[in-house]
Amino acid sequence: MYKLRDATGKLQPAAPIKGPVVEPPVRDDRKPAPAAAFSLPHIDVSSLISWLLARWYWVLIGAVVGALIGIGYGMGAKPRYTVYTDLLVPPANLQVLPNDIYVQNQQGDTQLLDVESKMLVLTSGNVLRRVVSELGLASDPEFVGTDGPGFSLGALFGGKPAVADKTLAAMRSLSERITARRQERSYMVTIAAWANNPDTAVRIANALAKAFQEEVAQAEADGAGRAASALTDRLAELKQGASDAEAKVAEFKRDHGLQTSAGELISSQSMAQINVKLVDANARLVEAQSRYNELTASTPNQTSPSATLQSPTLASLRAQYATVKQTVDSMSITYGPRYPGLIRARSQLGGLEQQISQETGRILRAAQVDLDQAKSVVDALKQQAASARSSVSMDNDAQVRLNDLERDMATKIAIYQTFLTRAGETTERQQLNSTNIRVISSAIPPLRRSWPPRTALLAAGGTFAGLGLGACLAIATGLLGVMRAERKAKNS
Numbered sequence: 103m104y105k106l107r108d109a110t111g112k113l114q115p116a117a118p119i120k121g122p123v124v125e126p127p128v129r130d131d132r133k134p135a136p137a138a139a140f141s142l143p144h145i146d147v148s149s150l151i152s153w154l155l156a157r158w159y160w161v162l163i164g165a166v167v168g169a170l171i172g173i174g175y176g177m178g179a180k181p182r183y184t185v186y187t188d189l190l191v192p193p194a195n196l197q198v199l200p201n202d203i204y205v206q207n208q209q210g211d212t213q214l215l216d217v218e219s220k221m222l223v224l225t226s227g228n229v230l231r232r233v234v235s236e237l238g239l240a241s242d243p244e245f246v247g248t249d250g251p252g253f254s255l256g257a258l259f260g261g262k263p264a265v266a267d268k269t270l271a272a273m274r275s276l277s278e279r280i281t282a283r284r285q286e287r288s289y290m291v292t293i294a295a296w297a298n299n300p301d302t303a304v305r306i307a308n309a310l311a312k313a314f315q316e317e318v319a320q321a322e323a324d325g326a327g328r329a330a331s332a333l334t335d336r337l338a339e340l341k342q343g344a345s346d347a348e349a350k351v352a353e354f355k356r357d358h359g360l361q362t363s364a365g366e367l368i369s370s371q372s373m374a375q376i377n378v379k380l381v382d383a384n385a386r387l388v389e390a391q392s393r394y395n396e397l398t399a400s401t402p403n404q405t406s407p408s409a410t411l412q413s414p415t416l417a418s419l420r421a422q423y424a425t426v427k428q429t430v431d432s433m434s435i436t437y438g439p440r441y442p443g444l445i446r447a448r449s450q451l452g453g454l455e456q457q458i459s460q461e462t463g464r465i466l467r468a469a470q471v472d473l474d475q476a477k478s479v480v481d482a483l484k485q486q487a488a489s490a491r492s493s494v495s496m497d498n499d500a501q502v503r504l505n506d507l508e509r510d511m512a513t514k515i516a517i518y519q520t521f522l523t524r525a526g527e528t529t530e531r532q533q534l535n536s537t538n539i540r541v542i543s544s545a546i547p548p549l550r551r552s553w554p555p556r557t558a559l560l561a562a563g564g565t566f567a568g569l570g571l572g573a574c575l576a577i578a579t580g581l582l583g584v585m586r587a588e589r590k591a592k593n594s
Contacts, residue, residue, distance in 0.1 A: 145581070153580030154573060161572035168568020169561045176557030183300040184552035185545040187293040187307040189314070191220050192538050217289055220539075223321070224282045224293070224314045230273045232313035237305055239272040244298055246271045280310060290542065300547040307545035319535045326531040333525035340518040347511035354507055358500040373490040380483040387476035394469045423454040 154161065193213035223229065239245040246268045280295045293310055297303040430451055433444040554560060 149580070149584075150577060154576050157576035157579055160576045160579070161569055164568035164570075164572025164575065165565050166568065168564035168566070168571065170564070171568075172560035172562070172564025173557055175564075176554055176560040179554045180298050181551040182296045182298065182553040183303045183548050184294055184296040185300070185303045185307045185548060186543075187295075187311050187545045188542040189291045189293065189311055190289060190538075190540045190542050191217050191291050192289050193217055217284060217291070220314075220318065221282050221284060221291055223317060224291070224310070225277065225280060226317070227273065229310065229313045229317050230276050231269070232316065233306065233309045234269055234272045234276060236309050236313065239276060240268040242272070242302075244302070245275040276306070279306070295545070296552060304545045304547055311541050311544075315537060315539050318539060319537050322535075322537065323532045326528050330525055330528040330532065333521055333528060337518070337521055337525060340514070340521055344511070344514040344518045347507070347514045351504065351507045351511050354500075354504055358504075373487070376483060376487045376490050380480070380487055383476065383479045383483050387473075387480050390469070390473040390476040394473045397466055397469050423451065423458060426451045426454060 193216040234240055234245075279297065280293065282291055282293050284291050293307055295303055295307040295310060297306060426447055430444065430447045433441060433447055437444050550556070555563075
């Protein structure tokens with residue numbers, strides 16, 4: 103019935119030996135025993151079919167056992183419900199300030215690195231701790247390692263060692279239940295979270311998205327806080343430097359008698375004013391000198407209306423004098439020299455001449471006084487100008503040093519003001535949430551569990567696995583029987 107291979111242990115003919123042959127003293131005609139050799143029997147399809155038919159019960163038992171194992175696992179294993187949440191994580195945050203402390207980078211590679219870094223933050227310990235604290239997972243038996251009802255492979259093989267810190271155990275378990283993946287060529291990040299209960303999985307996914315947003319915002323606030331603290335620490339030193347610079351400027355001005363008004367030294371302003379007054383005084387002196395020279399240049403008859411000296415009083419006296427003179431001339435022709443009227447007229451004419459002479463002298467004295475006053479004013483202003491010029495010269499030398507001190511003061515004040523403004527802006531920046539992370543789709547309860555597969559599929563898979571295992575057992579049993587029969591045939 104069975105076709106067996108020829109034994110491979112047959113002796114091969116000895117190769118001829120060159121050289122002289124030495125006959126043994128004693129000749130033994132017995133054949134040596136062939137060496138034992140292992141060989142597989144020849145197997146064909148008919149042999150396999152016959153083995154399977156002869157042991158069909160092994161195949162049936164394997165199928166039934168596999169189906170029962172699949173059904174039992176499907177009904178007793180802890181189910182997993184996976185939910186998904188989509189987040190839009192753009193690299194650029196909202197620009198709430200014109201000169202924010204966080205620079206907006208427009209390079210594509212850098213933006214992708216930023217998104218990838220935020221994805222690592224999404225599964226970081228800080229975010230997990232927030233979720234565990236918010237949902238109270240440290241007291242949930244599903245997350246702290248205490249086994250509940252249901253079949254678990256982890257419990258079968260010993261599970262994980264118990265951890266004294268339940269929060270740490272919950273964080274570790276939660277980290278194994280979540281994944282984050284970025285969609286290709288986009289800033290969309292998908293969060294996957296699973297739990298044994300669909301509502302728990304939804305709460306975990308939503309809490310994870312919320313904790314991630316809070317963690318990113320807190321990271322930015324902490325960065326702004328550190329910057330504000332560093333700026334504030336420098337403010338005291340900068341303020342002291344600005345105050346010292348102002349004190350040096352004030353002390354230098356006080357020691358050198360430097361006074362400023364509208365940003366200009368008072369000595370310079372006084373010098374300018376004295377120069378203006380000196381110009382005016384010189385003009386008045388020239389005018390007074392010209393008038394005096396004009397009055398004293400010629401001495402015509404002061405009673406003549408065309409005389410150089412002119413004044414309202416003198417003009418009136420000259421008019422009266424001309425009238426009386428005409429009367430005297432007329433009466434001298436008509437009457438004799440002793441005529442009483444002529445005598446009175448001549449007496450009146452003499453009085454007018456005297457008044458005219460007095461008025462002329464007064465005018466000349468007034469012109470002289472004006473000339474003397476103009477000269478004295480010019481001399482006084484020249485002395486003041488010389489004194490002011492000397493003071494300005496010294497002040498200018500001191501002004502050079504003062505300018506250096508004022509520039510140093512202005513620089514330190516500007517730096518202090520800049521740091522003060524920046525510290526205030528950065529402090530307020532802590533209170534602003536500029537993250538642009540948005541939840542595009544929230545998690546919703548799944549329609550069916552993600553693991554294990556449906557019981558029907560597990561039963562079918564177990565049935566096929568059992569069929570295969572039973573068939574392998576039947577074939578192995580038949581092969582062992584053939585090998586035993588062959589060994590018995592060789593030994594006999």
